[in-house]
Amino acid sequence: MPPLSAPAPPPSGRPSPPSPSGAPPAPGRVPARAAVAALASDFAELPYPPRTERQDGPLAWAGYDDARALARGRTGETESVIAGTATVAGETAVLLSFDFRYLGGSLGERTGDRLEAAYTAARERGLPLVSLIATGGSRMQEGMRALHQLQRVAAQSVLNRAAGLPQIAVVTDPTTGGGWATLGAGADVVLALPGAQVGFAGSRVRPPDADPAAYTAEGQLAAGAVDAVVAPDLLPARLGRWLRLLTTPATGAPEPPRALGAASLPATGWDAVHRARAAGRPRAEAYLDSWFDVREPLSGDRCGGADDTVLCGFGLRAGRSIAYAAQTGTPTRPAGYRTAARLIRLADRLSVPVLTLVDTPGAANDAAAERAGAGAAIADVFAAVAAARVPVTSLVIGEGGSGGALALAAPAATWATPDSYFSVIGPEAAAAILKLPHADVPDLAGRLRLRPQDLVELGVVRGVVGGAAG
Structure with a gap:
C-alpha cells in the first residue's frame, strides 16, 4: 500500500498534474484504508447504520446515483469515510479516514451516519478519536441536508468532550470547508502534513487575489490553528505519543x-x-x-x-x-x-x-x-x-x-x-x-x-x- 504521503490519482483517473512551481503534487490524497494502514494496525471496521434513500438522494439530483456508483467502482468504498478501532504505536483509538477519491471526500447524510457511529463508539469504549481528513467540504448534491451534517459532528464532538475523551485531527491535502471547520479545527490537537491545503475556503471559491500561503498547513501553523506540521514518516510515532500523552x-x-x-x-x-x-x-x-x-x-x-x-x-x-x-x-x-x-x-x-x-x-x-x-x-x-x-x-x-x-x-x-x-x-x-x-x-x-x-x-x-x- 502507498505511504500516507503518496499522491493518489485524481477522480478522473488521470495522473495528477504538476504544480505551477514544478513541485510534486501535494501529499495526502491516498485511499482511506491505505492512510489507516500507514499509521495503524489491527483496524476493525465499525458497523454502519442502514439508511433508506430516494433515487438520486434527498434533492433528486439528476445523475447523483450514477456519480456514487462511479465513486464506488473507483475506490471500492460505499462512502467517503471509513471508521473503526485500530492500534497506533501501541495505543488504541477510534479512527476515521476520509477517501478524497470518493466525491472529493465530501460529507453527505451517510457520511454523517458514519461519523456519528465513530463518535458513539469512542464514548462507549472510552477511547480517543483520531480523524484522518481529506475533504473538500459538504456534498452539493444533497444541499442543506449535507450541510446539516456539520451540526451533527459538532454535537457529537461536544458529547465526547464532556466524557473527557480527546480528539486528534490529522489534516491532509486538502482539508477545506465544513470538514476543516468541525472535525479539523474543532479537534483538541491538530497535526498537518507538509504542504497540505488547509482552510475553510477551498481553492475554487477564494478571492482571486487571496494569498495562497494562508491556505496551507504552514500558514495555519503560523496563524495558530495547527499545532504541528509533521512529516509523513514521523507521523505514526508522533500520533502514538500524542495518544499516550492525552490518555x-x-x-x-x-x-x-x-x-x-x-x-x-x-x-x-x-x-x-x-x-x-x-x-x-x-x-x-x-x-x-x-x-x-x-x-x-x-x-x-x-x-x-x-x-x-x-x-x-x-x-x-x-x-x-x-x-x-x-x-x-x-x-x-x-x-x-x-x-x-x-x-x-x-x-x-x-x-x-x-x-x-x-x-x-x-x-x-x-x-x-x-x-x-x-x-x-x-x-x-x-x-x-x-x-x-x-x-x-x-x-x-x-x-x-x-x-x-x-x-x-x-x-x-x-x-x-x-x-x-x-x-x-x-x-x-x-x-x-x-x-x-x-x-x-x-x-x-x-x-x-x-x-x-x-x-x-x-x-x-x-x-x-x-x-x-x-
Whole structure:
C-alpha cells in the first residue's frame, strides 16, 4: 500500500498534474484504508447504520446515483469515510479516514451516519478519536441536508468532550470547508502534513487575489490553528505519543522542578533582579528538557495568533502525562496567554495536572498587543487557572513581572528558584510611576521585597526550591 504521503490519482483517473512551481503534487490524497494502514494496525471496521434513500438522494439530483456508483467502482468504498478501532504505536483509538477519491471526500447524510457511529463508539469504549481528513467540504448534491451534517459532528464532538475523551485531527491535502471547520479545527490537537491545503475556503471559491500561503498547513501553523506540521514518516510515532500523552494522566500535584541555576539566595533586591535577567540563566527550555522524558508541543490560540515565546504542551514524566505552560523570559503577547489558557482548559478536561513556569518581565505593552486584546487574554489565563479542577504547580524561574507573570502562577502552589524575583511591578517602572530618579531604582528593588526569600515571608510563594543536589 502507498505511504500516507503518496499522491493518489485524481477522480478522473488521470495522473495528477504538476504544480505551477514544478513541485510534486501535494501529499495526502491516498485511499482511506491505505492512510489507516500507514499509521495503524489491527483496524476493525465499525458497523454502519442502514439508511433508506430516494433515487438520486434527498434533492433528486439528476445523475447523483450514477456519480456514487462511479465513486464506488473507483475506490471500492460505499462512502467517503471509513471508521473503526485500530492500534497506533501501541495505543488504541477510534479512527476515521476520509477517501478524497470518493466525491472529493465530501460529507453527505451517510457520511454523517458514519461519523456519528465513530463518535458513539469512542464514548462507549472510552477511547480517543483520531480523524484522518481529506475533504473538500459538504456534498452539493444533497444541499442543506449535507450541510446539516456539520451540526451533527459538532454535537457529537461536544458529547465526547464532556466524557473527557480527546480528539486528534490529522489534516491532509486538502482539508477545506465544513470538514476543516468541525472535525479539523474543532479537534483538541491538530497535526498537518507538509504542504497540505488547509482552510475553510477551498481553492475554487477564494478571492482571486487571496494569498495562497494562508491556505496551507504552514500558514495555519503560523496563524495558530495547527499545532504541528509533521512529516509523513514521523507521523505514526508522533500520533502514538500524542495518544499516550492525552490518555495517561499523572495523579496528584506535580512536584516543582529543581533549580538549575544559582544555589545561593540573592543578598539584595537589586541582586535578585540582575540574576533573574542574566543572559546565562537557565530558561524554560532547559527546565522542560531536564524534567520531562518526552514532550509534544501545542501551538496557537485558535484565534489567529501564535506566540513561540510561551511553550505549551504535554510531557511524560515517569511514564505519566503532565501538561505545561512555560514563559521564556520575554514579554508575553496575547496569543501566548490565550494558548496557555487553551492548554490549561484542555488538561483540566482530560484530568491531566499542569506545571507552569513563570518567567517574563511582564505582558507585552505595545499598541499591537493592546489591539490584540492583551487585557482579555490575561484575564482568560487567570480564569483558566482559577477554574482548574486538576492540580496546578508553578515555579518562578526568572523574572516575575506584575500581572503578566502572576496570571500563570497557581494561587496556593507557586515556588521560586534562587535566581528569580516576583514583583508587583519592575523596579524601573516603579521609579517612573513614583517620579523618582533612575538612581533610586536599586533601592526601590529592595523596598518592593521581591527576592525569593522575601516572597516566602510574604506568603506569596510556598518555598524556594534547591538545586539537583539540594
